[in-house]
Amino acid sequence: MNNFEFYNPVKVVFGPGEIAKTGIEAAKIGKKALLVTYQEHSFFQGLIDRITLLCKNSGVEVIPFFEITANPLIGQAQKGVEACKKYGIEFIIGLGGGSAMDAAKAVAAGVKYPGPLWGMVASRHHGTSFNFPHEALPMMMIPTLAATGSEMNCCGVITNEATTEKSYFWDPCLYPKVSIVDPELTCSLPPYQTACGVADTISHVLEFYINGLEDTYLNNRIQESVMRTCIEYGLKVLQNPNDIKARGQLQWASILAQNGISQPGNGWTPMHQIGHVLSARYNLAHGASLSIIMPAWMKVLSHKRPDRYETFAVNVCDISAQGKTKQELIVAGIEFFRNFLQSLGVPITLSQVNIPGSEINHIIADAVRISFGPDNMLSCVPPVSPEEAKNVLRAAI
Amino acid sequence: MNNFEFYNPVKVVFGPGEIAKTGIEAAKIGKKALLVTYQEHSFFQGLIDRITLLCKNSGVEVIPFFEITANPLIGQAQKGVEACKKYGIEFIIGLGGGSAMDAAKAVAAGVKYPGPLWGMVASRHHGTSFNFPHEALPMMMIPTLAATGSEMNCCGVITNEATTEKSYFWDPCLYPKVSIVDPELTCSLPPYQTACGVADTISHVLEFYINGLEDTYLNNRIQESVMRTCIEYGLKVLQNPNDIKARGQLQWASILAQNGISQPGNGWTPMHQIGHVLSARYNLAHGASLSIIMPAWMKVLSHKRPDRYETFAVNVCDISAQGKTKQELIVAGIEFFRNFLQSLGVPITLSQVNIPGSEINHIIADAVRISFGPDNMLSCVPPVSPEEAKNVLRAAI
Incomplete structure (x- = not known):
């Protein structure tokens, strides 16, 4: 930290x-x-x-x-x-x-x-x-x-x-x-906007959970708290839009995710930088851009931070470690999360929002121009190259 | 909430x-x-x-x-x-x-x-x-x-x-x-003061975890985050007082425990009210008064909020639920926590700090006078009577 x-x-x-x-x-x-x-x-x-x-x-x-x-x-x-x-x-x-x-x-x-x-x-x-x-x-x-x-x-x-x-x-x-x-x-929000909000909230802490600094034990636990709240209540508000207690939990979670308390001393939001390009080029809802990027990012880059993805599976997705190798746990966590997003009704692929694979080079060129550093890398732990970023989007086709 | x-x-x-x-x-x-x-x-x-x-x-x-x-x-x-x-x-x-x-x-x-x-x-x-x-x-x-x-x-x-x-x-x-x-x-703090600080930090969120309002899912998860941090790093700083990363985690935990973020919309600190009497009457360190009260309080009053004590055992103390009844889990959680406090070197009984059982009536009389409500009950969920408070201290002899 x-x-x-x-x-x-x-x-x-x-x-x-x-x-x-x-x-x-x-x-x-x-x-x-x-x-x-x-x-x-x-x-x-x-x-x-x-x-x-x-x-x-x-x-x-x-x-x-x-x-x-x-x-x-x-x-x-x-x-x-x-x-x-x-x-x-x-x-x-x-x-x-x-x-x-x-x-x-x-x-x-x-x-x-x-x-x-x-x-x-x-x-x-x-x-x-x-x-x-x-x-x-x-x-x-x-x-x-x-x-x-x-x-x-x-x-x-x-x-x-x-x-x-x-x-x-x-x-x-x-x-x-x-x-x-x-x-x-x-409460009167359409289901799609509600779901995009849940995806956005998760992204605000997941960014730091999988891309942030080391030695952030307490912050990671708080990030888990926010993500678990989204998973606990996300589907509930879609099933019952007037569940005011669930709405309250989700709203307080969205605030704690982004008021600084979940990630003090940590500054990386690499997935957001690519998400902003998707929103700006294709007028995609912010949360939807992130629901597409998150599972693909995790699939392509989990090998770089296996410990973080392992605790994600256990502490956030509530997957039992028993009888599973570390790699199996990691894969199960990402799969659970992808399914959760899908059940919310937010897109998890580029094709669902009609962005063809041929756009990937243009998207990453924009991201590099706007958000990559002078070293041509996207800031996070560890930094992400333009080629890796393209691989993420390829995994999202 | x-x-x-x-x-x-x-x-x-x-x-x-x-x-x-x-x-x-x-x-x-x-x-x-x-x-x-x-x-x-x-x-x-x-x-x-x-x-x-x-x-x-x-x-x-x-x-x-x-x-x-x-x-x-x-x-x-x-x-x-x-x-x-x-x-x-x-x-x-x-x-x-x-x-x-x-x-x-x-x-x-x-x-x-x-x-x-x-x-x-x-x-x-x-x-x-x-x-x-x-x-x-x-x-x-x-x-x-x-x-x-x-x-x-x-x-x-x-x-x-x-x-x-x-x-x-x-x-x-x-x-x-x-x-x-x-x-x-x-870092230069004596072990006893360090340990009292850890006990105090835990008490600030445990109060709300076991005595606070219902429908506080996210807050409870954050309270767990603070307590887990104390358990993760409490003994580490005693073993290596210069472990600056551990010191940092404990200090940020102590701040988040009491800056309002862990318990918004919740206002009960009943254990503290009895702890203040112990400190004032016998000049006991604040954290030590709480390390004595907490395990006794939990033992005597857990039957009133069994669900909270069950999640305490699983989510805070990391006790496996497998093969245990709910009651066994609750008892195991309290036992784990009592042992943790003991290993920190803080007192967990009145006799360790030379307060005889004959003082209990005086202690609770002071607490009633200063902190109990006009209904003669100590505010929390559910409220605690003077007799119950005495039973807590009797369990701490």
Whole structure:
């Protein structure tokens, strides 16, 4: 484990019914908010009306900004910045899944950012051509999806429509001031989005479990806790979408997966870097890009970290070690996990989402350009070469 | 799981060698600090000198206040408040274990507290005769012991020497601004203190594991992660006190056990309430009071939550369920845990610390007076009566 700084000042107001506190919490931040959410928002118009009314009753004016799409674009954030300036906005409310919350972060930071907004986004991570933001308007997040954990971290992901580059921006100024995390808001989510969220949550800790540093005993146990929670409750919420206890467990898991507590002193998300390319090139849901990559990655690269994959099989997948060789255990764990993802209804192959094998070279070329290091390797333990990354995608055809 | 608010804005600077950042971090807070630590501090005079020099080199003046004892007293905190006023102190540095850090918190809050300091401490928890503090000087903590997690929470425990009442005070104003958590500082700790710290860490999550609310799947898994880390590394640091990786794992475990992440929406620490009486009446180390209570509590009360004790045996103690009845598993888990505590060298009976059985009525009378509710029960799931509490101590003779 590396030395680290842990700092996460977000206040999370958690539990069924907590949406009722939106107005009270908003009024603590300011009097005029930009409500950032999706272009297509008819499915939760009632929620938008309720939030607007709660704010109004607490003396907070809400200006609508309904311009965001899945895999949000830097141009959308730019429009939001202009709206903030036009209306004298004091703070931002991000409502929706990771796309809406990340766009809200880009708007909040964009208002204070000198120069073109894309300058705040990491591209070619080891380069020096970008500058993370250092100031932002205060934010309140209201997630309607358990997935990215954006409501309790200081990171966002956004796409440059001109270059189809998708990458992240990060700074402590991007911590929301408060997040209203009400699992009831996730109950009306379609099964596919729910399942993508589960896959995304798992990926956020699996990345570190199989690709992170050594000497991280406690962190690995916490990562297992998050993954076991996803496996325990993932199918339950698909069978009974209104199982509010299960929704709550999944949502708290998605937050702990990405608020820094599961992987302090550890910084590698190599699978995400390839996933971002899939999302940006083919407008694939973030969780779906990861559900395709994860089992293939594990199959191709497990021989490099056999101990981690062995404990994955036993501690996460609950597979008995009795009568199995280490290799058999590893294979059984990956197989169990692949089947679990399949039962969730998320894609586990490129062909399921109509991406032909002939695209693999283009995909990895993009990943190399955006995310590989100056040594032409993808950062993780051990580092992954472009050829290995191609082999992963070949195993996912 | 209840609804909850999670908020913890402490910046933790973690890792071997991080003590070197003390001056830089101190200078971000102010120019004049009161260094609160033990009366008996000769064993880390070198550390005190280093901290003082690091601060001086960063332009921060350090005024010594070396008046604290184990199980710190409200009168000591009062003296610290007077020193703050006399010297125009801007912030507090707490150096040491839980006693020093909690006393530092009492001083920091005491400077701003209207009325006698004991008024800020909860006594008879359900009463209205106390008022938690709401303002405090900023604080930096430098723990030299992995145990209470005081460096990343907003709670302190202190004793009233006039009444021998020991109880807690709590408020978000008591979050340290920054904590320098350098596991190297714990390497010189005597084995007994190290072992008491391990027992204390376990107790902070075991309380909730066996006495907390239902529907806390993820939290229970995280509690198991903390306990497994203590079991994995507890004996290792006793065998090799300079095992810095093990020290680091134990210290991060002690922090996660008590920073709110292991038990959000859950509020019961019944064993601690009895432990505080043992410490206050007989000046027993905090961890030792808990190592005596825990196995006896489990033995006497396991029949009330058999499912929790069963998963404790399997998931924490790694006992195979094969060929065992549920009851046999439960007994084996408690036995394993009792033996583990014994191998750490902490006491597991009252007689080991020379407390005769004839004291039990007095001990529980104190606990009832200070911590039981208006219904004369000790809050937990399910609540514990005075007679049951006496039975626990009888099982610990």
